[in-house]
Amino acid sequence: MKVFGFYKSKKYLQRVMFSIMATMVIVLVSSSITNTYILEKSVKNIQEQSNLKVLSQIQYNLSYMNDIITRLSNFVYRDHFLIPLMFNDDLPKMDLIRGHRQMSNIMESSSFLHSMVIYNKSQSKLYGTSSSLLLDGGITDQRIRSMLLDPKQPQPTNRLIPMSLEQNDGLIDTFAFIVTDSLKPFTKNNSAIILFIKSDWVFDSLQKMNVASDRDQGLIYIQTQNGKLLSSDPSAPFTASQDQAKVNELVLAHKINESHSAGFFIGKLSGKKEMVTYMEDGLGTWTILYIQSYDKLMGEVNQTRNQSLLLSALFLLLAIGLSVGLSYKLYNPIENMLKRIRPHLQSEKQSASGVSDELLLMSDNYMRLSEKLSEISSEQIVSKYYIRRFLSDSQLFSDHDMQHLIEKHDLNISVKDELLVCVLKIDHFAAYDNSITGASKKLYNFAIINIAQEIIREHYLCEAVEIRGDHVVLILSCSDKGTTLSFQQVVRQLREIQQMIEHYYHISLSCGISDIISQYSYLSTAYTQALRFSQYMIVKGFKAIITSDDIQENLGSKQMSLPDSIEKKLTEALKKGQLTNAGNELEKAFSLISTFQYDDMIRAVSNLGWVIKNASSEINDNRIVPFSVDLDYIHQISQEKETLEEMYLSLLSLCAKICENQRPANMERNEMMLETVKELIEQKFPDINLSQQSIAMSVKLSSAYIGKLFKENYNMSITEYINEVRLGHAQSLLEQNNYTITEIMDKCGYANQSYFFRLFKGKVGSTPKEYRMKKSIS
Template sequence: MKVFGFYKSKKYLQRVMFSIMAAMVVVLVASSVSNTYILEKSVKSIQEESNLKVLSQIQYNLSYMNDIITRLSSFVYRDHFLIPLMFNDDLPKMDLIRGHRQMSNIMESSSFLHSMVVYNKSQSKLYGTSSSLLLDDGATDQRIRSILLESEQPQPTNRLIPMSLEQNDGGIDTFAFIVTDSLKPFTNNQSAIILFIKSDWVFESLKKMNVASDRDQGEIYIQTQDGMLFSSDPNASLTNEQDQVRVKELVQTHKIEENHSAGFFIGTLAGEKEMLTYMDDGLGAWTILYIQSYDKLMGEVTKTRNQSLMLSGVFLLFAIGLSVGLSYKLYNPIEMMLKRIRPHLPDERQDGSSSKDELRLMSDNYMKLSDKLNEISSEQIVSKYYIRRFLSDSQLFSDHDMRHLIEKHELNISVKDQLLVCVMKIDNFADYDNSMTGASKKLYNFAIVNIAQEIMGKHFPCEAVEIRGDHVVLILSRSVSEPAMLFQQVKQLLREIQETIERYYNISLSCGISDIISQFSYLSSAYTQALRLSQYMIVKGRKAILTSEDIKGNLMNKQVSLPDVIDKKLTEALKKGQLTNAGNELEKAFSLIAGMQYDDMIRAVSNLAWVIKNAASEIHDNRIVTFSVDLDYIHQIAQEKETLEEMYLSLLSLCAKICEGQRPANMERNEMMLETVKELIEQKFADINLSQQSIAMSVKLSSAYIGKLFKENYKMSITEYINEVRLSHAQALLEQNNYTITEIMDKCGYANQSYFFRLFKGKVGSTPKEYRMKKSIS
């Protein structure tokens, strides 16, 4: 009862539990049903394929039998001993004897023949080998006449016709095969030979197939054109006229729908669900049927379905237990929250008897807390507003007003101790601003303010506020007799703040610390000083923590620009393409810039960038061959880079690009000329007359000059280079194995075979023939 009462009071737990249970039940049931459906469909597909294979084999057997009988009938019909029996009007006795003897010989030579009959149209008489035809007072004769000779419909020739010669119960004991001189349907107006085939011989393959298919509980039938069903099993079930008509209707309907001579479907016969597979015999006379009991065939599927349902039931019980445990585990955090909330709820709700569920109770409590937080947030907005006003316009407030506002809004600023202002500025703020969304920036700024205030607040009365999104300001209160000790302690705490924020948010901060102030009216000046100090990270690098003592030399430096001699020497070095000299002048310039005040630093770097840009523009305008330098980007370096080191490296990289394009004009001309020579050789290497003299004439220079120039640059003569190109092409042609060596010499510009062989062996180490043989083997 306690357990029931526990769950009864947990309305949300009940919903979770029942939802999980319902989901598991649906999944298990759906899985079981779908598996059974897929299994049943697979069994049907496999059974259809198997049945069609069986029927294909039977079709082949029947076609083979019909072929054997057709050959025999062709031989029998042309037998000269039997011809008199068929066509003579007045049959001599000796012809009759010879005819009977020949029929006896044929019967003895063919084990599948039951009997044979010769029909003489002129005499309207039957001559046969069967003793019953001779001794039963004409009963057999009359039966043959009524079925084959006097039937309402002409009988087909060269086809097996099921009939009974000796049975009166409708059973089949033989198959008639009528042979005439034409392929037209047989009537009693033409002579014929009738072969009677033993039914056992025809049904032999059916019996074997039935034995093989006993496991499927099926029966194989032959259906004639008039719908009659014949089987090798005398006890076959579908032998009455009503069933035969039903089978014929089903098969014909399915043939019309599928427009195919073979098929598979499920139908109802004699009140039972049956699986029917059919196939034409290939001769156009019969249809082979394979009929199986659907329930027996699907017995394993039904058994599997029942087992699946039983297993689903077992798993369902397990799922119910699992859902209870899982629901309670999911509910556990809610229960823990309720334990914390209940003491703050009204008395009537603490016992859990409320009509509301747990989430509704927590929602109500959340709304109350939210209202309180809004009140607190409003107060914080007002507090942050006054802190920002103190930092920007402290001189507008009287000391009395500031004390009153601090006490009224409970600001964590001491009204009697000395104050210190720290600015923490985000490094690489441009990249940070571009990569973050507005919501992310608010979240990060909130985190930085809280982390800074928490760490610093452990040691000093502290207020923190974010300004302009790129920096956070801390106002510290502390009475310390030794300022140096105070600065040292604050630096350690700021370093801890930097490491914490970088570890969690990968954000780097640079810090400036103002001088100690003793009056509230100096807060604006202290903030301006700290912000200004933080800018000197341009010299000290990122994550710098700076006080006025750290940049005392910069503040006292009165130099506001670089000496003109540096600009002049830098310009000359760039125009001459002397990167080393340009780098030295650039290094001198930045060593002087590092000692200036912040504004003078930015101005000096910008001026230096303009000097380099002007020099690059002048060089660019006076050169024939242009060089790739982004001149528009140069003057942006001072604004985009944060440290002097980055500015120096960017400007040095630009100087390197400028100097790289400042090679002498004659060097450019020589390189262009030598490239032209190499292109000529590549184009005309197949020309036997190609030489240093012909090339010199093409480029309008003396042979000695062009030869000397080529030798100095490539450490080989023009003739040697021509041979290198020719021999490289010769190697490639030898590897293709499409040309003779003489043809290759012509294509590569050689007329003398011994000269070609000597050069080739000197380059490769083997003759052309050996080279080709080695390449073909490898």
């Protein structure tokens, strides 16, 4: 009951739970119904295709049987022993005997023949082979005449005609096949040969197809033109006259609708649903039917449907359980919010039961809180406004006015004690500004202000305000606890603020602390001083906390620019490509710059950039092939880099690029000459006379000079390099196994075999023959 009461009291939870539950139920039921429908449709389609294949085979069998009988009938009709029986008016006894004997021979040669009768129109007499025709006192004769020789009902020729020749109960026991000399329907005015085909021969084909197809759930029928159903099973259903009429009606209706000789439909026969597949026999006489019980055929489908419904029911139970669990999980944040809100509510506790749902309750309280927050926010906006005015224009306020505003807006500023201003400036501000969105910046500034106030207020009164987005200003004053402002205590607290902000938000802060002031009117001056001190982070580095004592040397410096000698030596070093000297001069320059005042530092770094750029331009003007160094960035270094160390490294990197590209012209010429020497050796190594002297003559230089230059650059003599090239080609030729060693020596420029062997073994460690053998084995 407690659980039920819990859910009953949670109106929004009820809506969520019932919505999820209804959705799951609808999806599961729809899925189950759709799957069952698709399965039933698939089974019907498969069954239809299968049935039509079977009927196609039966149709082929009937056509083949008809073809066999037609060939036999043509042969029999032309038999000269049987012609007298058909056409003679006065039949001699010997012709009668020969005719009966020939009919007996034909009967013996054809196993599917039941009997054979010849009708002579002149005599109006039937001659047959069966004993019943001869001995039953004319009963069979009369039955044949009444069924086949009725002038009111002419019979088709060359077609199987179902008959009850020996049965009195109307069952089909034979098929008559009439052969005449005319294509017109047969009457007693035409002589004819009548072949009676055993019914088993026809029906056995149907029965075998049914058994071969494993179709014990249905029966195959032959439907005649008058709608009569013929079956191999004497006790087959649907043979009653009303059933035959119904089947005939359904088949004709479906043929008319589909305009096709074969088809498939489901209809009611004898009060039950039956699946009927039909196909014409191809001769225009019969229709082959395959009738199956719909319930038996769909037994597996129904079983599958029942299993699906059972599984759906199980899944529904599981879905209900999941719906409850999922709903409560989704509702859990709302429940947690309500737990936090309710202890702070008063009137809501009594009226909560009358609220339509929890969200409305939260919405009402949100509106009330919003009104309260707007009041608080308005007061905070006004307070922040006056704090900013104090910092920017404190000299415009009298002490009386400032005290009045401080008391009126309840600012945490002492009205009788000393004051101190701290500036917390965000390091790497350009990267921070580009990577953080506006909403996130507000959040970070809010966090910095709150954390700073929480830490500072442990010892001092503190008001904080964000200015220009890149720094936060703190106004510190003594509290009523009798404390005094101490730089040492303030630095410890600022260090704690830096560490906490960096730990939680990965934001680095540099701090500037003003001197202690005793009057409100000096607040603007103190703020300007603290902001200026924070700029000396350029010397002290990131996360520095700077007071006037820390930069006393800078504040007292009178030097405003670098000595000309440093700039001159830097220019000379760059022009000579001497990176070490250029780096030394840069280091001297920045050592001096670090003692300047802030504005002079920026100006001096900018001037250094101009010196480097001008030196690079002069170097390029005097070169045949100018080098490419991007110097446009040099003017932005003093604005984009925040510390002297970063500026120094950026300028040193530019100097390195200039020196790397500023090599002496004779060095370029020497490299070109040495490359030419190496190309000559690669081209002429087969020449036995190739030597250092011949190469020197080719390049128009002395042998000693070219040899010394080659040795200095490649740590080997020209002769050693020639042998390296020759032996390398010799190794390649030995691996090919196409040349003798003498031919290889000749191709590689060696005339002395022992000299070649000694050099080769010194390089490879084996003789040429051993080398070739090892390579061939491997």
